[in-house]
Amino acid sequence: MSAKVRIGIVGYGNLGKGVHKAIQQNPDMELVAVFTRREPETMKSASGEVLFETISRAEVYLDRIDVMILCGGSATDLPEQTPAMASMFSTVDSFDTHAKIPEFYEQVDAAAKSGGHVSVISTGWDPGLFSLNRLLAESILPEGTTNTFWGKGVSQGHSDAIRRVAGVKAGVQYTVPVEAVIDQIRGGETPELSTRDKHLRQCFVVAEEGADQQAIRETIVSMPNYFSDYDTTVEFISEEELARDHSGMPHGGFVIRSGETGDGTRQLVEFSLKLDSNPEFTASVLVAYARSAYRLKQQGQSGARTVFDIPFGLLSPKSPEELRKELL
């Protein structure tokens, strides 16, 4: 057996902790260190012993880490961290600001090429596995309609938006796909749908004592970008209820393409996820793509890659011969 793929984790929130646990499920990988902006000595491991390092010491690990898995946020962390790390290590990230992906790709590509490394950007499940299925389905069925549904699941961005409303102590927002619409599509119909038609938004809010609940509700449902374009429900609950019923991070969704071949023959392709933990699943995707980054670099490649550029065979620890024999 060849040497293990040596992994570093940058950032140790829910996603970084998920990556830590996912590495332990993959015997061909080992975690070398977790890099953090916090004080390393204040950090607590999510699973067994681990070395914490301050992020500025990453370059000390140039020869000791094959792939850095970047677990920061897309708003401010990754635009800075991925290019910086990509010049020193192969990297994987889950950059998900769709509109900025082309620009991000160019920056990371230049950095990765400068260091001779491979950087897989924007992986996870959307962007990531859902993107792959959108591409696959439209390539096979050029005449058709693709729909993506998200949920039922917690949207971190929308939950944050709720919590910024005056009088709100805590809250969580679920994106919920409209079942009737999914059934319509599965039944072979191809309705024209806006995102609003396809999803509801459910908010569970803990109000500050004495806060005006009606005003909070109004502020939420009319919030532009986040809620005003959706059917939004707001339910007020206690802190205890929030902790008891809403502390998980479930998510999931569907990519469905309804297409036609030949003389109007209906064909339906669907990919779906039902996740009890969104960050742990995303982390598992990042780890599989870390394996591919390592192998591409071993092949002598360099530069940025997306899920569209990477054959699935490189995601598995199995050899091409094993894959053909066991899984084809």
Place this chain on the structure above:
Amino acid sequence: MSAKVRIGIVGYGNLGKGVHKAIQQNPDMELVAVFTRREPETMKSASGEVLFETISRAEVYLDRIDVMILCGGSATDLPEQTPAMASMFSTVDSFDTHAKIPEFYEQVDAAAKSGGHVSVISTGWDPGLFSLNRLLAESILPEGTTNTFWGKGVSQGHSDAIRRVAGVKAGVQYTVPVEAVIDQIRGGETPELSTRDKHLRQCFVVAEEGADQQAIRETIVSMPNYFSDYDTTVEFISEEELARDHSGMPHGGFVIRSGETGDGTRQLVEFSLKLDSNPEFTASVLVAYARSAYRLKQQGQSGARTVFDIPFGLLSPKSPEELRKELL
């Protein structure tokens, strides 16, 4: 826009006709000729004008065809045709005798390399898209169980087996997944399942006049390999009913992986197809992979490839930039 991908079709049964129609949905491709073992002048086009050629004249087209799509059967056609064609053209086929894939791969690989071409073997939906999803799901969720369900759909091999029974005039066999088992898995359970537990076999049989229906039924349900390991139903119908209710070729199925991440968190990945025409859908997959064979050869590659080796980006007529912008 670059030149079109020039396609040849070998074999003009249901699959070959499906490929013909699929090419017409892809403006970056053109059909040059259909090669057949029958008399070319006796052939009828499934869709518009087309040139029929006798298969022995394939080599005349060396410089006029980029990719040959091989639409013969796996039992006797492809083991002979793919290696022969692979030395002259890039090829795509749907070779689906799972146990013989490793050997077939080696033969085709040698032939393709000898001619400097690329041969994509064993594509379609199973082997093909289902294989991809088995590989993806187990790579992301190393701890888990994958189940593949087929149907409801017509199995050509099993229908042929019925028709060989003495006293049977015509017949069709549907493979039917057991819904209760699928629901169990979707609900997060991971039962140990044999293929028998997961599928029923429904046979619709037209008996010869005066044939012993009870004997036919017994012969079918006890047939080894095909039916004896399954719960099999046999229903006798008239020729008119067969033509009216069973002339389509629907199929489909599911690949479901139920896995665990972290400390026992349940994660479910599912890919499903619901096809009104199995051969037309398989044909559409072959055509998308023909595009990838063409591109890989343009990159200077040669040899046999499976779906595991080919990034999805090569299946689409869109550029990498467009894909990142529109579909990621």
